[in-house]
Amino acid sequence: MRENKRVHQIIVTITLLYLFIPLAATFLYSLSTTWNKTILPEGLTLKWFSELFQDPRFIDALMRTIQLTVGTMVVSILIMVPAIFAITVYAPRFEKWLQTIVLFPYAMPGVVAAVGLLSIYSKSGLSMVLVLGGSYFVLILPFMYQGVRNSLRTVNAKTLVEAAELLGASRSTAFWKVIVPNITPGIIVSSLLSFSVLFGEFVLANILVGGNFETIQIYLYRRLRESGHLSSAIVVSYFLLLLVLSWIMVSLSRRGTLKLKKKEPTV
Amino acid sequence: MSFLTIDNLSLSFGDVKVLNELSLSIKKGELVTLLGPSGCGKSTLLRSIAGLVEADNGTIVIDEKEVTHINPKDREVGMVFQSYALFPNMTVEENISFGLKMKKMSNSEIQQKVQSMIQLVGLNGKERSYPRELSGGQQQRAALGRALVVEPKVLLLDEPLSALDAQIRARLQTQIREIQQKLGITMVFVTHDQEEAMAISDRIFLMNNGEIAQSGSPVEIYTRPNSEFVARFMGHYNVLNTEELQQILGLDHGLEGDLFGIRPEAFSEVSTHDDELKVTGEVQQVSLLGNIVRYQLKTGTQYFFAEHLHRSHEYTKSGDIKTLYLSKKDVIPLT
Amino acid sequence: MKKKTNGFLWLSATPFFVLIIGFLFLPFIAMITSSFRKTGETSFSIANYTEVFSNKFYLQAIGNSLLISFLASLIGILVAVFVAYSITKFSSKGQERLLLLANMTSNFAGVPLAFAYIVLLGTSGLFTILFNELNIGIFQGFNLYSWFGLVIIYIYFQIPLAIMLLYPIYLGIEKKWKEAATLLGASPMQFWMKIGIPFIMPGIAGTFSILFANAMGAYATAYALVGSNFNLLPIRIGALISGDIFAQPELGSALAVFLGVSMTVALLINEWLMRLVRRDLA
Numbered sequence: 111m112r113e114n115k116r117v118h119q120i121i122v123t124i125t126l127l128y129l130f131i132p133l134a135a136t137f138l139y140s141l142s143t144t145w146n147k148t149i150l151p152e153g154l155t156l157k158w159f160s161e162l163f164q165d166p167r168f169i170d171a172l173m174r175t176i177q178l179t180v181g182t183m184v185v186s187i188l189i190m191v192p193a194i195f196a197i198t199v200y201a202p203r204f205e206k207w208l209q210t211i212v213l214f215p216y217a218m219p220g221v222v223a224a225v226g227l228l229s230i231y232s233k234s235g236l237s238m239v240l241v242l243g244g245s246y247f248v249l250i251l252p253f254m255y256q257g258v259r260n261s262l263r264t265v266n267a268k269t270l271v272e273a274a275e276l277l278g279a280s281r282s283t284a285f286w287k288v289i290v291p292n293i294t295p296g297i298i299v300s301s302l303l304s305f306s307v308l309f310g311e312f313v314l315a316n317i318l319v320g321g322n323f324e325t326i327q328i329y330l331y332r333r334l335r336e337s338g339h340l341s342s343a344i345v346v347s348y349f350l351l352l353l354v355l356s357w358i359m360v361s362l363s364r365r366g367t368l369k370l371k372k373k374e375p376t377v
Numbered sequence: 378m379s380f381l382t383i384d385n386l387s388l389s390f391g392d393v394k395v396l397n398e399l400s401l402s403i404k405k406g407e408l409v410t411l412l413g414p415s416g417c418g419k420s421t422l423l424r425s426i427a428g429l430v431e432a433d434n435g436t437i438v439i440d441e442k443e444v445t446h447i448n449p450k451d452r453e454v455g456m457v458f459q460s461y462a463l464f465p466n467m468t469v470e471e472n473i474s475f476g477l478k479m480k481k482m483s484n485s486e487i488q489q490k491v492q493s494m495i496q497l498v499g500l501n502g503k504e505r506s507y508p509r510e511l512s513g514g515q516q517q518r519a520a521l522g523r524a525l526v527v528e529p530k531v532l533l534l535d536e537p538l539s540a541l542d543a544q545i546r547a548r549l550q551t552q553i554r555e556i557q558q559k560l561g562i563t564m565v566f567v568t569h570d571q572e573e574a575m576a577i578s579d580r581i582f583l584m585n586n587g588e589i590a591q592s593g594s595p596v597e598i599y600t601r602p603n604s605e606f607v608a609r610f611m612g613h614y615n616v617l618n619t620e621e622l623q624q625i626l627g628l629d630h631g632l633e634g635d636l637f638g639i640r641p642e643a644f645s646e647v648s649t650h651d652d653e654l655k656v657t658g659e660v661q662q663v664s665l666l667g668n669i670v671r672y673q674l675k676t677g678t679q680y681f682f683a684e685h686l687h688r689s690h691e692y693t694k695s696g697d698i699k700t701l702y703l704s705k706k707d708v709i710p711l712t
Numbered sequence: 713m714k715k716k717t718n719g720f721l722w723l724s725a726t727p728f729f730v731l732i733i734g735f736l737f738l739p740f741i742a743m744i745t746s747s748f749r750k751t752g753e754t755s756f757s758i759a760n761y762t763e764v765f766s767n768k769f770y771l772q773a774i775g776n777s778l779l780i781s782f783l784a785s786l787i788g789i790l791v792a793v794f795v796a797y798s799i800t801k802f803s804s805k806g807q808e809r810l811l812l813l814a815n816m817t818s819n820f821a822g823v824p825l826a827f828a829y830i831v832l833l834g835t836s837g838l839f840t841i842l843f844n845e846l847n848i849g850i851f852q853g854f855n856l857y858s859w860f861g862l863v864i865i866y867i868y869f870q871i872p873l874a875i876m877l878l879y880p881i882y883l884g885i886e887k888k889w890k891e892a893a894t895l896l897g898a899s900p901m902q903f904w905m906k907i908g909i910p911f912i913m914p915g916i917a918g919t920f921s922i923l924f925a926n927a928m929g930a931y932a933t934a935y936a937l938v939g940s941n942f943n944l945l946p947i948r949i950g951a952l953i954s955g956d957i958f959a960q961p962e963l964g965s966a967l968a969v970f971l972g973v974s975m976t977v978a979l980l981i982n983e984w985l986m987r988l989v990r991r992d993l994a
Contacts, residue, residue, distance in 0.1 A: 118798035125871070128871075132825070132831070135832045136831050136832075139838070200718050213979070216975075219929025219931065222972045224950075225968040229743065245735055248736045266462065276450065276456045279479050280450070281719075282720055283479070292464070310824075312823050320954075330827070356812055356815055356819075357812075
């Protein structure tokens with residue numbers, strides 16, 4: 111039995127090494143002065159990071175990405191949450207439809223989605239940045255739907271709404287006062303997940319807006335061949351951001367489960 | 378004077394008839410139970426009184442006002458749910474005051490009403506607890522308080538105690554009954570547990586297949602079932618046809634009808650008067666159910682059950698021949 | 713049947729469906745109709761599809777995509793089958809952390825991943841130099857920008873995804889079953905052969921189809937590595953629709969429809985297999 115355990119530890123360790131070596135290498139590269147002929151870097155420095163964060167083009171790209179993703183997220187939350195709630199609670203007959211719609215984006219990878227979007231909107235006069243935002247709305251739909259749907263199920267939303275209505279609350283009061291506070295943790299988790307998806311999105315951004323609206327991913331792509339060290343610094347920063355987001359997500363959802371698991375006191 | 382009247386109510390979900398031209402009337406201050414097996418339509422009936430489902434046909438009148446097509450929030454009915462449905466983001470106090478806030482009452486009035494309700498349901502000291510910090514029984518009392526504080530005309534309770542264990546359930550049954558009598562409120566209580574129904578109701582409506590199979594006081598329903606379904610549901614009635622009855626009682630029992638019900642405890646070990654039927658059977662099995670002993674007996678080829686209070690000096694075992702006495706009026710003809 | 717109109721429902725569902733129609737359904741329909749139109753004409757034609765299935769170049773792109781997706785998914789799932797099982801042998805705290813790491817690395821794809829591999833295995837990559845200096849020949853003749861290099865990178869992003877999908881399926885194997893089987897006299901080997909593997913098999917196959925769809929649709933990684941030079945289906949589509957002079961959106965649409973259909977098939981297979989697992993559970 112003991113030996114068995116060791117086998118599992120070895121397997122997991124090797125896998126982790128495999129997954130982390132590219133990251134570690136990038137990390138080291140971002141901290142090294144020059145490193146292209148020797149086994150180890152010739153020196154360590156933070157200058158790539160400081161250079162990066164002083165590059166106005168980078169700051170602009172970062173700001174654009176934040177505006178785009180945060181804007182899309184806010185609109186998505188405001189539109190999706192009430193809609194998913196209203197359909198699951200008041201029109202459960204249509205839930206099957208919704209579930210099918212939600213699967214669509216899975217079957218349409220960015221490059222496929224871009225085909226249709228370009229053919230409709232490229233000559234429509236509508237700003238392609240808005241089109242990109244709209245395509246992001248669709249892209250994160252599955253994540254948002256799952257998260258909101260699960261939260262609604264966990265808090266037993268239908269019964270809560272019935273209880274609130276019998277106590278004299280209107281439908282919108284029931285939604286805002288009773289449902290929203292209880293599904294907020296779930297919404298935050300799926301929003302963070304969606305946020306990290308959007309932050310790493312390259313295909314749609316590249317095809318729909320490309321250089322006209324340089325997001326952080328496009329910036330990285332364009333810098334790849336110019337400066338390896340600077341690119342490393344971007345990748346490392348990007349990964350740190352993912353790390354923080356994942357950590358927040360896990361601790362939030364863990365807090366949620368702890369609440370449910372907490373032992374009931376006896377009468 | 379009828380306070381809650383349901384007339385000819387029908388409701389189907391797709392092809393399934395859940396309520397079938399059902400009518401009933403309830404007096405003010407009564408506690409009635411809707412009793413029946415799962416799927417009999419009792420919860421649906423309750424939910425249509427609340428307005429959470431809308432019937433296809435028929436009318437519902439509460440306190441002389443027709444509410445059939447009125448929104449739930451305007452019906453002045455309260456409801457306690459099986460899953461409690463307390464708002465998890467609010468404390469006990471906030472839960473109970475929710476309905477009063479919806480009525481836009483003044484803060485001082487809310488404060489005072491909430492306090493006395495907390496007192497009434499016995500949740501003192503738990504005002505600031507969140508639902509997840511309460512035991513099941515406490516949650517149910519908070520839900521009861523939340524529904525009662527708005528002073529509904531009718532309080533509906535949907536299997537409110539079914540998630541609780543036996544001891545707490547018994548205690549809460551008494552408590553609900555006490556509160557109901559103290560406030561004089563009309564209550565409709567849904568349950569599938571016939572003992573619970575008998576313990577707390579003024580009247581029982583026993584439902585089957587979307588219809589009322591029988592209604593009446595607990596005693597009436599228990600002692601005078603009008604059909605095989607009621608007899609089997611209410612107790613462990615022995616249900617026998619004419620032939621089977623003849624095997625047990627002999628040929629000359631002189632009773633008319635096709636189907637009969639005999640409560641197991643109607644068999645007596647001692648004869649009390651002359652006009653009794655005598656039954657002899659071989660004991661097949663003895664089971665001890667706490668204060669009651671149940672025998673399975675066999676006469677000829679017919680099996681039946683008899684129950685007596687448990688007395689420790691008795692030690693009947695299987696194989697024994699037992700003679701029992703049965704009053705003719707306890708052989709109840711069923712339809 | 714409903715006599716009251718539900719204002720709240722309408723108010724909240726309308727903007728939602730407007731966006732869904734505008735950015736999901738209309739583009740979808742536009743893509744399909746455009747795939748049945750010859751460039752510059754408006755009449756119905758299947759010329760684009762005949763072109764796709766007779767042109768060696770596009771057939772090669774389809775073949776390359778199918779092959780690379782199949783290989784990367786197969787290797788990814790073979791690795792993950794063992795790793796996910798090993799993870800279940802850790803303490804619950806350890807399992808949680810390992811999944812967090814898997815989740816994080818599964819987000820590490822596309823341009824940043826391609827870059828990390830350039831740093832590691834590119835022409836002047838760290839490993840390339842290291843192994844050259846040490847005179848170890850394992851990377852001799854290795855070219856990251858080749859077909860083989862691409863498979864290596866695809867495997868990288870498949871593994872964490874496969875682990876995350878397989879792990880819950882292993883958790884579905886209840887300890888009780890193993891105990892019951894042991895008490896009935898089964899050896900661990902027999903347990904796996906008779907109960908464990910039959911139980912997880914649909915889950916493994918379903919995961920494989922998700923991985924396959926994931927790889928089929930992947931664009932950014934290959935694009936970041938070698939631009940439009942690599943002949944893969946998504947890359948071809950991207951090149952056909954992006955605004956350069958060779959743009960042929962109708963042909964791109966036909967390829968996109970083909971890609972969408974093949975991914976849908978893969979996902980439907982997964983859906984069907986998952987239902988098998990769930991029926992066993994119920």
